[in-house]
Amino acid sequence: MKKLDIKTMVAIGIGAALFFVLGRFVAIPSPIPDTSINIQYAVLGLFALLFGPIAGFLIGIIGHTLVDLSWGAPWWSWILASGIFGLVVGLGKNIIDLETKSLGLKGIIAFNLSQICGHAVAWMLVAPGLDILIYGEPIDKVFAQGAFAGLSNTATTAIIGTILLVAFSKTKVKKGSLHIEQ
Structure with a gap:
């Protein structure tokens, strides 16, 4: 396993803190019990x-654990689902190389395909499946919660995530864009 560099460890801390703040203070109530947008x-x-x-994975796990602890107790099935989402989207790092390449339409499509897959796995499989196995929750309840979470998280990630991705890509200096003044 590859060691995490300092830059990545700092990013995990900052990412988990942002996840916590947004998850704790910017969650939008939904019509589905115990589920928010x-x-x-x-x-x-x-x-x-x-x-x-x-x-x-670590940002999702740490950030979601902090959110749950701030409300009372951790709900491990959904915490793991957040980590799985981060893991699945993170697998796109080599496909969408923002460090050396421009974003482009293909990158935006690849990001959205990865986030759709990540949310589907996290909220349609992992969270409801573990809710049933760990907590003995009713099947219809957990799949309704998972479906709502998956769809609403997919929509917010598609809109806000794409905006963030495009904004970030515009901050990167493109190769060959700097010229020496004469």
Whole structure:
């Protein structure tokens, strides 16, 4: 396993802190019990894409644990689902190389395909499956919660995450764009 560099460890700390703040103070209530509309997955998606799957996984796990602890007790199935989302999106780091290449339409499409897959796995499989196995929750309840979370998180990540991704890519200096003044 590759060691995490200082830059990635700092990014994990900052990403988890942002995840916590957004998850704790900017969650929008929803009509589904114990489920909210969240924007922190857009930030998690960007950080996972920039720093890779391990960072994405850890940001999701740490950030979601902090959110749950601030409300009372951790809900491990959903915490793990957040980590899985970060891991899946982070796998796109090598496909969408923001360090050396321009973003482009292909990069935006690849980001959104990865975040859709990540949310589907996290909220349609991992969270409901573990809710049933760990907590003995009713099947219809957990799949309704998972479906709502998956769809709403996909929408917020598509909108806000894409905006963040495009904005970040515009901050990168492109190769050959600097010229010596005469």
